[in-house]
Amino acid sequence: MNNVIARSASATIAIAAALAASSAMAASTTELKVTGVIKPVACTPTIGAGSAVVDYGTIAAATLTAGQNKVLDTKEVPFSISCDAAVKVAVTAVDNKAASKVTGLASLVSASATESAMFGLGTASTKNVGAFHFAMKQGSFTGDGANVDTIGAATSATPSWSKSTNGGMSTGRMLSWAATGTTAPGAYKLISGTLAVTAVLNKPENLNLTQDVTLDGSATIEVKYL
Numbered sequence: 372m373n374n375v376i377a378r379s380a381s382a383t384i385a386i387a388a389a390l391a392a393s394s395a396m397a398a399s400t401t402e403l404k405v406t407g408v409i410k411p412v413a414c415t416p417t418i419g420a421g422s423a424v425v426d427y428g429t430i431a432a433a434t435l436t437a438g439q440n441k442v443l444d445t446k447e448v449p450f451s452i453s454c455d456a457a458v459k460v461a462v463t464a465v466d467n468k469a470a471s472k473v474t475g476l477a478s479l480v481s482a483s484a485t486e487s488a489m490f491g492l493g494t495a496s497t498k499n500v501g502a503f504h505f506a507m508k509q510g511s512f513t514g515d516g517a518n519v520d521t522i523g524a525a526t527s528a529t530p531s532w533s534k535s536t537n538g539g540m541s542t543g544r545m546l547s548w549a550a551t552g553t554t555a556p557g558a559y560k561l562i563s564g565t566l567a568v569t570a571v572l573n574k575p576e577n578l579n580l581t582q583d584v585t586l587d588g589s590a591t592i593e594v595k596y597l
Contacts, residue, residue, distance in 0.1 A: 411458075411596060412454050412455045412456045412458040412596070413454065413455050414452050414453065414454040414455075414458065414460055414594045414596075415452070415453050415454075416450070416451070416452045416462070416592055416594055417449075417450070417451050417452075417453070418448055418449075418450055418566060418592075419448040419449055419450075420449075425446045425448060425568045427443055427446070427570060427586055430443070430572075432575070432580045432584075435572065435574075435575040435578075435580075436575070437574070437575055437576055438574060438576070439574060440473075440476055440479055440501070440571050440572060440573065440574055441571070441572040442479050442480065442569065442570075442571050443569065443570045443571070443572065444569075445567050445568065445569045446567070446568045446569075447508070447565050447566065447567050447568075448565070448566050448568070449563065449564075449565065449566070450507065450563070450564055450565065450566035451561065451562060451563040451564075452561070452562040452563075452594060453560070453561050454559070454560050454561070455560075456560060457515070457558040457559055457560045458558050458559070458560075458596060459547070459556045459557065459558045459596070459597040460547065460556075460559075460562070460594050460595065460596055460597060461524075461545040461546060461547040461556065461594075461595045461597055462507070462540070462545060462546050462547075462592050462593065462594055462595070463526060463540075463544075463545045463592070463593050463595060464490070464505075464540040464541065464542060464590050464591065464592055464593075465542070465590060465591040465593065466490040466491055466542060466590055467491075467589035467590060467591060468490065468491030468492065468493050468587065468588055468589050469490070469491055470491065471491035471492060471493050471494045471499045471500065471587075472489060472490065472491035472492075472499065472502045473491075473492075473499045473500075473501050473502050473571075473573045473577075474486060474489075474502075476489055476501065476502045476571040477489050477504070479571050480504040480569050480571060481504070481537055481539070483536045483537055483539070484504055484537075484539055485539075485541060487541040487542045487543055487544070488504055488539040488540065488541035489502040489503070489504055489571075490502060490503050490504070490505070490588055490589075490590045491588060491589075492570060492572075492586050492587065492588040493585065493586065493587025493588060493589075494587075495578070495579065495582075495583075495584040495585055495587075496578075496579035496582065496584075498573065498577060498578050498579055498584075499573055499577075500572065500573055500578070500584060500585075500586055500587070501570060501571050501572040501573045501586075502570075502571055502588075503568060503569060503570040503571065503588045504539060504568070504569045504570075504571075505539070505540055505566060505567065505568045505569075505590065506537050506538040506539040506540060506566070506567045507521045507535075507538035507540065507546055507564060507565075507566060508521075508537075508538055508564060508565040508566070508567045509521050509535060509536070509537055509538040511564040511565035512548055512562060512563065512564030512565075513562070513563055513564065514548050514550075514557055514559035514561070514562050515559050515560055515561055516561075517550070517551075518551050519548040519549060519550060519551060519557065519559075519562070520534050520535075520548065520549050520550075520551050520552070520553070520554075521534075521535045521538040521546055521547075521548060521564075522534055522535055522546065522547050522548065522549050522554050522556065523535040523538075523544055523545065523546050523547075524544065524545060524547075525543060525544055525545075526543060526544060526545050530545070532547065532549070532554045532555065532556065533554055534554060538567075540590070540592070545595060547597065548562055556597050570586060570588065
């Protein structure tokens, strides 16, 4: 196919030159353009079976205790990043319901969790439902079949990487993966492991329990190429 294209291009240029020679009024130059697109390696993140929904089902209001936040069970789902070729990547998170986040709940999830690692659970009857934490579970990930460490750094042009304590996602930071015992992001074609999600509910007196209260958390995970 390339040879055919090359012959066609040459023929076009030759015809243009012949026409130019046959007329004194014709242009004495012609333009040759070379076009194309070089695309970066494409990577696709996948949560679970592709639905990307962590469902806590029905939670009975009677299980909530006045004056206390209820920590729901941690849910684990598969997470993977599949790329066209081996490449160094990181992931960042955006809280799509940031305005609904109930603050001060991080310590209920983990001693190492920070406020920036908590994401909003949406609102019901103008009341904030709570917050959730999610993490790339440390020790569960492989890169092209080999065990890897989850590492983290602040989102900057010159990140300083270190091993992540629990793989928690947080705003303003990014996570990547490195060969076990190292802290330099590795290039992989397939990264796979476990995503762990823990939700914490607002105190019952801060919710309208005369009607259904729907958990509606949402965060966007974005793949960044390093």
